Amino acid sequence: GAVVSQHPSRVICKSGTSVKIECRSLDFQATTMFWYRQFPKQSLMLMATSNEGSKATYEQGVEKDKFLINHASLTLSTLTVTSAHPEDSSFYICSARVGGQNITFGSGTRLTVV
Amino acid sequence: AQTVTQSQPEMSVQEAETVTLSCTYDTSESDYYLFWYKQPPSRQMILVIRQEAYKQQNATENRFSVNFQKAAKSFSLKISDSQLGDAAMYFCAYRSVSGNTPLVFGKGTRLSVIA
Numbered sequence: 001g002a003v004v005s006q007h008p009s010r011v012i013c014k015s016g017t018s019v020k021i022e023c024r025s026l027d028f029q030a031t032t033m034f035w036y037r038q039f040p041k042q043s044l045m046l047m048a049t050s051n052e053g054s055k056a057t058y059e060q061g062v063e064k065d066k067f068l069i070n071h072a073s074l075t076l077s078t079l080t081v082t083s084a085h086p087e088d089s090s091f092y093i094c095s096a097r098v099g100g101q102n103i104t105f106g107s108g109t110r111l112t113v114v
Numbered sequence: 115a116q117t118v119t120q121s122q123p124e125m126s127v128q129e130a131e132t133v134t135l136s137c138t139y140d141t142s143e144s145d146y147y148l149f150w151y152k153q154p155p156s157r158q159m160i161l162v163i164r165q166e167a168y169k170q171q172n173a174t175e176n177r178f179s180v181n182f183q184k185a186a187k188s189f190s191l192k193i194s195d196s197q198l199g200d201a202a203m204y205f206c207a208y209r210s211v212s213g214n215t216p217l218v219f220g221k222g223t224r225l226s227v228i229a
Binding site: 031032034038041042043044046049051091093095097101102103105107108110 | 209
C-alpha cells in the first residue's frame with residue numbers, strides 16, 4: 001500500500017535552534033500533504049496544508065514564520081520549526097491523500113526542545 | 115465549519131466482549147466521508163473503517179462495524195470479540211468530498227481491554 005515515510009521519528013534540540021521534519025511519499029505522488037500537531041492525550045490539530053509548488057495554507061493561530069513548510073516536489077514536504085522553544089515540544093504528523101478518499105499518515109515525529 | 119464530537123474520553127471492555135464508541139458530527143454538506151482511526155501507543159494512525167455518506171449500508175470490516183445514522187449525524191463504532199490488541203486511542207474523523215480537504219478529528223476515546 002501507499003506509504004508516507006516521516007523522519008526523524010524522535011528529535012531533541014536546544015532552545016533557539018531549528019529542526020526540519022521530512023515527509024516523503026514512497027510510491028505515489030502527493031500533490032497535497034497535511035501537517036498535524038498532537039499534544040499528549042489530545043487529538044490531532046491541523047496546522048497547515050502543503051501544496052506542491054505553491055505556498056502552504058496555515059490554520060488560524062499557526063505562525064507561518066515559525067513553522068516553515070516547503071513542498072518542492074511531488075514526493076517531499078518538509079516542516080521546519082524555527083527558533084524552537086520548549087512550548088513547541090509536541091508530536092508532529094503528516095498525512096497525504098492517496099487517490100480516491102484514502103488518507104495515509106507518516107509515523108510521526110516526537111520533538112523535544114530543551 | 116465541520117465539527118466532530120466524541121463524548122467518551124475513556125471506555126473499557128472485557129476481552130471477547132463487544133463495545134461501542136460514540137461519535138457525532140456537525141455539517142451542512144450532504145456528501146462526505148467518515149472514518150474511524152486507531153492510534154496505538156506507537157502513535158501510528160491506522161485506518162479502521164470508512165463510510166461514504168451517500169451509502170445507506172453500514173460499513174463492516176471483520177470485527178469492526180459502524181452504525182451510521184445520517185439524519186442524526188451519528189457514526190458509532192462497534193468492536194466485536196474485543197482483543198487485547200484493540201487497546202488504543204480511537205479517533206472519529208470527517209472529510210469533505212470536495213477537493214483536497216483535510217480530516218477533521220474528534221478528541222478521541224481511549225479504549226482499554228481487560229483480560
